[in-house]
Amino acid sequence: MNEPNLIFLLVLLPLAGSVVAATLPAGARTGTAWLSGLVLGAGLLILAGLHGPVAEGGVLRTTLPWVPSLGLNLDFRLDGFSWLFVTLVLGIGVLVVLYARYYLAPSDPAPRFHAGILAFTGAMIGMLTSGNVIMLVVFWELTSLISFLLIGYWHRNPAARDGARMALVVTAAGGLCLLGAMLLLGRMVGGYDLDRILASGDTIRAHPLYGTTLALFLIGAFTKSAQVPFHFWLPNAMAAPTPVSAFLHSATMVKAGVFLLVRFSPALGGTEVWFFAVTGTGMATLLIGAVIALFRHDLKGLLAYSTISHLGLITALAGLGSNGAIVAAIFHIANHAVFKASLFMAAGIIDHESGTRDMRRLSGLMRLMPATGSLAIVAAAAMAGVPLLNGFLSKEMFFAEAVEWHNGTWLDNSLPYLATLASVFSVAYSLRFIATVFFGAPPTDLPKTPHEPVRWLRRPVELLVLICLVVGIIPGLTLGPTLNMAARSVLGADMPTYSVAVWHGFNTPLLMSLAALVLGAALYFTFSTRIAQGPEGPPVIHKLQAQRLYERFMLAATWTGPRRLLRLVGPDRLQPQLRLLVLLAIAGATYMLWRSVQIEPWLGPTPLNAGFLLMWVVGATCAVAAAWQAKYHRFAALVLLGGAGLVTCLTFAWFSAPDLAVTQLLVEVVTTVLILLGLRWLPKRLQEIPGDRLRSARVRRSLDLVIAVVFGATVSIIAFVVMTRPQLSTVGDWFLRNAYSEGGGTNVVNVILVDFRAFDTFGEITVLVIVALTVFALLRRFRPATEIAGQPEQQATPTARALRDYMLVPSVIMQWMFPVLIVLAAYLFLRGHDLPGGGFSGGVTLAIAFLLQYLATHVRWVEARLTVLPTRWMGFGLLIAGGTGVGSWVFGYPFLTAHAQYVDLPLIGEVPAATAMLFDLGVFGAVVGATVLMLIAIAHQSLRSPRPRSQDEAARSEHEEAA
Amino acid sequence: MEFVLSAAIGILAASGAWLLMRPRTFQVIVGLCLLSYAVNLFIFSMGRLTVGAPAVMPRGGFVNPDAYADPIPQALVLTAIVISFATTALFLVVMIAARGFSGTDHVDGQERNR
Known part of the structure; x- marks a missing residue:
């Protein structure tokens, strides 16, 4: 075996030994001691073999590329200095292993100790022989980490735990500083190779960042080698077993800092x-x-x-x-x-x-x-x-x-x-x-x-x-x-x-x-x-301890500080968080405006239409009034909200977006009904909330008003700035040109939704279905507040009973409209690919058709005559949409590739028959199911037998006792 | 027109943001609805304002994209309308359930005590 491989072995052997030791049974005291003794002894033999070339002044090197693009390689190098140090580590390691065999009590888990010692030795040798300064820091931090484990070996002893934590915090923080220094050094000399850095002393010392680098480097070295004022961790680390103190905290690990000082002094x-x-x-x-x-x-x-x-x-x-x-x-x-x-x-x-x-x-x-x-x-x-x-x-x-x-x-x-x-x-x-x-x-x-x-x-x-x-x-x-x-x-x-x-x-x-x-x-x-x-x-001096400072800092950093921060922006108060969010949005918008204003010349604004202006006078009034009334007059606010929504819908229609107008109108209807159904579960608000007129509340409201106005103004300015710039050509042009030839439809918005960007739509209907199921699940466990359960008092008055008779006419009309609405839904769905309409609007229309039946009569009447299975609708919808997507695999195309052609049906004529239409059918089904499920779930709440919460809790505690 | 629409977006956004920072759940839900109008109109207006030229193509032949409204913001907003309906529904149900559990309609689940 040649020398470079031997250096690898030197690092790998203890680490591998550590893994083996960790798997041995807890009672194997002698066995683990033999294992670690032999591993460390083998390391000493390797060193003896390497002494010759090193003594001649050579530097042994070996490289294993790891992330070459980052300049991160597993470089190892062994020269005289590291040879001496590694020998010291291994030699004292062998003696410590022998000593620990007889020092540790039979009840102490020996494998954990030896695994720690071996892992530490491996990390230490890695640090000493690393030829790449980033890897050096990695091994350096590894020694801190293993030192933490070894100090805390007797983890039932609180002093050991505290000492271990303190050592880790101090030395690992120093290690982070060291990493910073190494990164800076790497930047200065253009590489993380140790030899290159050591040879570039003049470049480094002349660099403007020399001071910063030196400070970071020294903090790293001083924390590890327990120099004043970072020395306090070392006495506390003495809670470790004595073999650990002898090995890590006197002979080897604490010398890493001075090793680095000596090594980097050139x-x-x-x-x-x-x-x-x-x-x-x-x-x-x-x-x-x-x-x-x-x-x-x-x-x-x-x-x-x-x-x-x-x-x-x-x-x-x-x-x-x-x-x-x-x-x-x-x-x-x-x-x-x-x-x-x-x-x-x-x-x-x-x-x-x-x-x-x-x-x-x-x-x-x-x-x-x-x-x-x-x-x-x-x-x-x-x-x-x-x-x-x-x-x-x-x-x-x-x-x-x-x-x-x-x-x-x-x-x-x-x-x-x-x-x-x-x-x-x-x-x-x-x-x-x-x-x-x-x-x-x-x-x-x-x-x-x-x-x-x-x-x-x-x-x-x-x-x-x-x-x-x-x-x-x-x-x-x-x-x-x-x-x-x-x-x-x-x-x-x-x-x-x-x-x-x-x-x-x-x-x-x-x-x-x-x-x-x-x-x-x-x-x-x-x-x-x-x-x-x-x-x-x-x-005198024993009262001035750096440790006190450390403890005070740790207390502030891990307890009092976070608690104060939590109180300020914590999740138990929503308003400050939302305020922060709005302020951040303002900051982002202002930054945008600051950079982009006046880049290009203005376009002349399009001529003003008086009707449009008037429409928005009404719309804006509705919006502001809704904001004003939402606290004490919820119903009025809801109607006003609907007014603003309607004007929005008209705006879509005005500016060539019929699809949006149709969808907005239908969704507006459903949303209003939904919120109306929810209104009765909110607390009565007949008199003023105490504290609303307090000075602090007023100040808060005024402040929020200022924030809101600034927010509105920035949004407004951005919208205006963008609208008055000429439009660049966008991907929309491609869609316009190819909607018919590629997607087989003339309504480009619909073609985008069901063909070009069908995957997004698939995701969207999935979200819709998930929301509906969540709503359903939440309401199954819903317990209404006791004072509003049962029949609302407004329904019990004589006027209300008289009103119910007046409602007969509208309810008959609503029932008769049912088939008409179904046809309308089918119409909207079928024309969708070529003309405004589509799965979304068709689906919501059908949902409204069902909804009207509930409104016209009551839940029990409808459900005795009509079986709507919203979950089936949703499942059916998702399956069809997904199935259409999967179907394209059969023909060797990617997921959701659509195919379009026109089919000539007898009597009806030419009909678009794109597979996208099938996908749209899935959208239709999912939308119907989700909307109806949500509405029915809320509507069913009035049917539930009101059960007071106290009774509920009594039942739960009984249940727990029984268990 | 641009001026009116951007002012309208600003007013909707301001009303929505003000309600968003209010303590009652119903105020927040109305605020979110108003804010979603503002955002939808904002996104929509990014395609510039076109009158009388919806993105419905002739069947075949040359297409001049400048003659039609930009379909991308419309497609985005269509999705946004449906999703904001879903989130409104979810928020409404959470609001009702929280009211049932905590006995208050304050956004923090408890009245501010002072």
């Missing part, structure tokens, strides 16, 4: 902004983290803040950007991973065996668990930077850079002092860890009696501490070459080789180290009792 670094932002933040984090760590009583809390502080150190080094600083940063990434992972594991052992992590309760454990104690002391000494341990070396390099590197700014000048000060605190908290936990009086009052853990729980710690010692004593022989290889892949092949040695002579950095050790010890021993009695966190 492209983005080297400017003064970079120095101040990165080194400044790093130094602040270094100092703040070290100070807070000293005051934490929780073991893992101390280690978490110490991790934050060390991440700050690496960030500060990345900000300096000199060759030595980059070497030191990489060196410290590795060293910190080793000693901090071992410390977390040791803290986990202490927690596991003694039942507490509170340093105020622990003491004198050296006597009870000497081996673990010795290991922890060596690791803590490495953390403090004691000579002959690995932490000392990289810290010395940091001091050396702080002293030697200069750019003349105040931050640069204060670097040595800040570094020493932070180091003093670092020594002090390491000392506190050692002194309180392992020395002093024997512990009393612990949940468990501590003893040495099982052998295998201690093995990973032993190995890590051994590495601390070996690297600390003979760095040049162990990590030195690899370090140079890694630094060379970041800085370029011409970087001089750094010799990493223990002894550099008696120089300033050594003095700083010694001073830090002495002062740190003095600091701790002076204040040890006061620290132990103090609050959880340094005096």
Whole structure:
């Protein structure tokens, strides 16, 4: 197998292993541990195989095209730096898997843990080796997501849930910023290839968007690496199981941010902004983290803040950007991973065996668990930077850079002092860890009696501490070459080789180290009792927590803010929403007018006809009066509405739209009857609604009036502007030319509906049928309000009874009109293809014929004599229309292709016989059925036995009790 | 003519919009009807105003499209008339049912309490 495929395997193997682990049974503790151990071990073997080519300074690449048009490929590349980092991830991963096997309780589901660890490893390796910056961000977010799952591993613990959510919100938000930065970078250099971006440092730094890009990039890196002020998620993430804390939150994931800083320093670094932002933040984090760590009583809390502080150190080094600083940063990434992972594991052992992590309760454990104690002391000494341990070396390099590197700014000048000060605190908290936990009086009052853990729980710690010692004593022989290889892949092949040695002579950095050790010890021993009695966190500062800000922000963003917004525009109040809708329409219309007015010259308006003007004086009066009366005089408003509708209908007739006029007239009749039928179910409105005369109501009405007038004016202006421009040729011309030759009909509107655009019409009659069925279904469950059930009081008065006699004449006429109307419907339907008419108008006419019978007599009389089956009509209509469409398939044409010809019938003459006519028959049936179903459903309401709602509810509760 | 028709559309639209923002369901239903007249006329007027030339073709022969009314807006409006009838019916039934359930004809299903 060749090398590119091996890189693929490196990423794919853990991800595939994760899927396998997830499917194993919950009890398979040893099995899953073996699985993940072997998978990670195989990864290490692959890395060993790839070491040769990488050590020669080569970059191994492999590409799998994914979305080439977007420049999105699965590019993977492995160079010295990522080789070192991947080795770190896999190596510590193996140890964590071993440790977790004995750390997790038998009741903890092991497969879920290992699936998470393996998936995280895969994502992390993907992030480290990605050669495409977009894929890098994808893997980056994947690590955030899996970190969320792993922190929340004990999901019954609320602290774990909160910590997991906080980590996800902070790091995923940072990831989004990072995505923004990567997209901008891609724009600047014209591609998302990592190598290309790294090689275009000068272009990027000179680009006007450099500042924005840098800010987004740094937010991404800082959130992940827990830099101030985004550091607060890391201590809360300590609710995770200790193996997770050791793996993700000290050794690997949190290093992703500094990895990115080091990786991108050739492209983005080297400017003064970079120095101040990165080194400044790093130094602040270094100092703040070290100070807070000293005051934490929780073991893992101390280690978490110490991790934050060390991440700050690496960030500060990345900000300096000199060759030595980059070497030191990489060196410290590795060293910190080793000693901090071992410390977390040791803290986990202490927690596991003694039942507490509170340093105020622990003491004198050296006597009870000497081996673990010795290991922890060596690791803590490495953390403090004691000579002959690995932490000392990289810290010395940091001091050396702080002293030697200069750019003349105040931050640069204060670097040595800040570094020493932070180091003093670092020594002090390491000392506190050692002194309180392992020395002093024997512990009393612990949940468990501590003893040495099982052998295998201690093995990973032993190995890590051994590495601390070996690297600390003979760095040049162990990590030195690899370090140079890694630094060379970041800085370029011409970087001089750094010799990493223990002894550099008696120089300033050594003095700083010694001073830090002495002062740190003095600091701790002076204040040890006061620290132990103090609050959880340094005096004064523990009250100013970034976490509070975060919590306040989250509360506002996810609770109070949305609620306020909901109260403002929420769905429980319709009027503000509709008002908003009208305002939006006005805004859209105004925008349109703003852009399009005065593009073309005016046409002279057509001459005014006095009759037309008069007609619309009546129509407009009707409309305004209907609006005015709709609240208290519903019947009057309905009649006025009908008046406006009639004028609309006449307008259609006036301007050459006979089809519209006919349909509008018929629909007008049906709508009016429908609303009339609905009127009696509304509450009586004999007196004024209380509050109508209030000032606020008046203000609201006046405001709405202004909005409505503006709305009407904009609509009016648009209509006028469009009508006075010459018309461009539209697709309508084609329809006019081809209606007869292609569609076999002379009425173009009808031909469009049943032939050219028949599919739309098919959809429309389907909607009509659905609405009718919905109406029917809604009314089946309808319970009228109790006070209006039964016979209306108007019908009980003597006048009403007299009126019923007067109605005899119209009702006889209506009954006699039934056959006439049926003929009219047939006529309208049949002529539709050639002359105004068609399925719609014919259908509505037939529906009116039925309706008149209901009006003329009453429901029971009609239904005793006439069986109308509206659902059959609808089904029949839809089937015919659909069947006509499907029929064209038989002849090899697409759905709804129509065929037209004229048939010579005896006596009648030439008759159009297009298949479109058959389709129109379907429209006819569906319209009849739907209209009649709706009207009958409402009309039937008066027949229902009125049942008070209270009775209804009583029945329902009885039913529920029975159930 | 254009001026009268556009003014008419504006008045219909304004009356409809005003009613749309009112608190009683019946006002809203009347408002929707008025608004649909306005919208139908608006769409119709996009085909410009033609008097005495309905889109009914001779049987065969040359057709000059400029001599006839534009059939597209008419076809669209024909569909719109039927659909707006259907939505009016649906809204009416919802209005009646909501009145039965909540005991009020306020659009929010409850009287504004203040």
